[in-house]
Amino acid sequence: MAAKRENGRKNDPQRTQEDILDVATEEFATHGLAGGRVDAIAEKTRTSKRMIYYYFGSKEGLYLAVLERSYRKIRTLEADLELANLPPEEALRTLISTTFDHDEANPEFVRLVSIENIHHAAHMLRSEAIRDLNVSVIEMIEAIIRRGVAEGTFLRDADPVDIHMLISAFCFFRVSNRYTFGTIFRRDLSAPEFYDRHKKLISDAVISYLTAPEPDR
Amino acid sequence: MAAKRENGRKNDPQRTQEDILDVATEEFATHGLAGGRVDAIAEKTRTSKRMIYYYFGSKEGLYLAVLERSYRKIRTLEADLELANLPPEEALRTLISTTFDHDEANPEFVRLVSIENIHHAAHMLRSEAIRDLNVSVIEMIEAIIRRGVAEGTFLRDADPVDIHMLISAFCFFRVSNRYTFGTIFRRDLSAPEFYDRHKKLISDAVISYLTAPEPDR
DNA sequence: CAAAATGTACGAACTAGTGAGTATGTCAAG
DNA sequence: CTTGACATACTCACTAGTTCGTACATTTTG
Numbered sequence A, B: 001m002a003a004k005r006e007n008g009r010k011n012d013p014q015r016t017q018e019d020i021l022d023v024a025t026e027e028f029a030t031h032g033l034a035g036g037r038v039d040a041i042a043e044k045t046r047t048s049k050r051m052i053y054y055y056f057g058s059k060e061g062l063y064l065a066v067l068e069r070s071y072r073k074i075r076t077l078e079a080d081l082e083l084a085n086l087p088p089e090e091a092l093r094t095l096i097s098t099t100f101d102h103d104e105a106n107p108e109f110v111r112l113v114s115i116e117n118i119h120h121a122a123h124m125l126r127s128e129a130i131r132d133l134n135v136s137v138i139e140m141i142e143a144i145i146r147r148g149v150a151e152g153t154f155l156r157d158a159d160p161v162d163i164h165m166l167i168s169a170f171c172f173f174r175v176s177n178r179y180t181f182g183t184i185f186r187r188d189l190s191a192p193e194f195y196d197r198h199k200k201l202i203s204d205a206v207i208s209y210l211t212a213p214e215p216d217r
Numbered sequence C: 001c002a003a004a005a006t007g008t009a010c011g012a013a014c015t016a017g018t019g020a021g022t023a024t025g026t027c028a029a030g
Numbered sequence D: 001c002t003t004g005a006c007a008t009a010c011t012c013a014c015t016a017g018t019t020c021g022t023a024c025a026t027t028t029t030g
Helices: A013-035 A038-044 A049-056 A059-079 A090-106 A105-119 A122-126 A135-151 A160-175 A180-186 A191-209 B014-035 B038-042 B047-054 B059-079 B086-106 B107-119 B124-125 B135-149 B160-176 B178-184 B192-211
Strands: none
Touching: A013 A038, A013 A059, A013 B014, A013 B047, A013 B107, A038 A049, A038 A059, A049 A059, A059 A105, A059 A122, A059 A135, A059 B124, A090 A105, A090 A135, A090 A160, A090 A191, A090 B107, A105 A160, A105 B107, A105 B178, A122 A160, A122 B178, A135 A160, A135 B086, A160 A191, A160 B059, A160 B160, A160 B192, A180 B059, A180 B107, A180 B124, B014 B038, B014 B047, B038 B047, B038 B059, B047 B059, B047 B135, B047 B178, B059 B086, B059 B107, B059 B124, B059 B135, B086 B107, B086 B160, B086 B178, B086 B192, B107 B160, B135 B160, B160 B178, B160 B192
């Protein structure tokens, strides 16, 4: 065993882990947790399978790490939105636009969340990091609604979580159900023509919901 | 016939297949396609694994059969809605209520669709039965909008597929993302208190979208 | 040198799928 | 109404291949 270090290896644990996580994100997002193959991940990595187990312990451990990292990424996005100075309607449109663009730009995140739901969010529940995500969106929406109601623009004092759900559902569904919906209605939801139109649709829907008078039924 | 014997075997192909499909639906909806185990299905069945292959050829064949059967079930539901006599708004509320209730009552269907989306709707595309689903909802929505616009109740001439998407997204998301959304926002979306409230929310949102004047921006 | 990081080769368990033979029901002919 | 031929329905045991995970050796780094 001539110990030649022709291509002498460099130890770079940081990069190794990032590399594994990148590849694993793609693999799990494409095939699911059960469908994702550890060997397949290892091969696409610049390192070996041994390192996956060295750093993440198990397949599930790796999956959880992938999930946590994905969630951590969004948290930052929401954080630096300056909405307090905008008029309520505009603030809301900006917020919706951000959610919309995020889901549009991160289909692998959307897929991971779908997969996690199939597993009843079991891994998420075990992860403090994700469980304790402080969700600033809700506070933002709450503030916007309060301002809107105060100044008389909004006529409905809606629940902010409900409003967030209305927004999220549409933005998420557009990406998560792109394929089945697209197949049935013969419509390619990733086509650029729908981008502006759908963003306007959900924005207008939310705004008109809030500005419409509460029907007495 | 009438050959009834104590513990002798009874040939009942119809029942055998139904039995397999019932169990497989549950298994795939719970664990996904890759995660679902043929052996597990076989065990919960009153028949054997050999019969699964006898009737469905392969694991994928079984999955496809499950998917087709699930889709076939809904098709009927939509069909017998009598909306033509109702005023537009009420017709729309009835339609939304139906979609809402369907997703609420069939979480395993919602899950199967989610799973199918992870697979890019690959199986669906291969199934004529599903691909050729004639979607009457769209025509219904189209008719309602047309009537509403004609009589001046609705001020927007919206695309019916877009409207259906807005409705579907919310109803679907409520069920499909029940677990992750519920975990993050500490809210049990299957709790009865949300049932009426959410149904009213999506209905009001759609109605107010259609009745609100098109903003000029 | 010790500790951390990495590569190789292997194995135990699992899993989709099958080979080969058995039971059941139908029906036509004797 | 009995017999036997035949197609469909079914059972049991087995296998080839995959997949997660690990034992062991080796290299890098401080």
